[in-house]
Amino acid sequence: MLFCCAGAPYFLCLLGGAAIGSSKNRQFEGFLWALLFGPLGLLIIACMPYSFSYFCPECETGLRKNARRCPACGTRFRNTTS
Numbered sequence: 001m002l003f004c005c006a007g008a009p010y011f012l013c014l015l016g017g018a019a020i021g022s023s024k025n026r027q028f029e030g031f032l033w034a035l036l037f038g039p040l041g042l043l044i045i046a047c048m049p050y051s052f053s054y055f056c057p058e059c060e061t062g063l064r065k066n067a068r069r070c071p072a073c074g075t076r077f078r079n080t081t082s
């Protein structure tokens with residue numbers, strides 16, 4: 001059966017999509033793209049930019065978690081992790 005042969009690589013695509021996605025703070029999106037488009041979805045999520053959770057209050061540049069300093073304007077932040 002063709003479906004059975006394609007099953008294992010497809011499952012790996014889902015895991016890969018989630019893994020690539022999580023490195024970009026888009027774990028669920030990565031999984032979803034891989035689910036819909038298979039290997040092509042992996043390429044799509046790999047090309048996506050990092051999803052920022054925080055933004056600089058001065059210039060609104062996207063910041064990664066635990067950023068101590070804005071890469072664009074140099075504003076320093078206190079560590080606000082609760």
Ligand SMILES: [Zn+2]
Pocket residue numbers: 056057058059060061070071072073074075
């Ligand atoms: Zn800034």
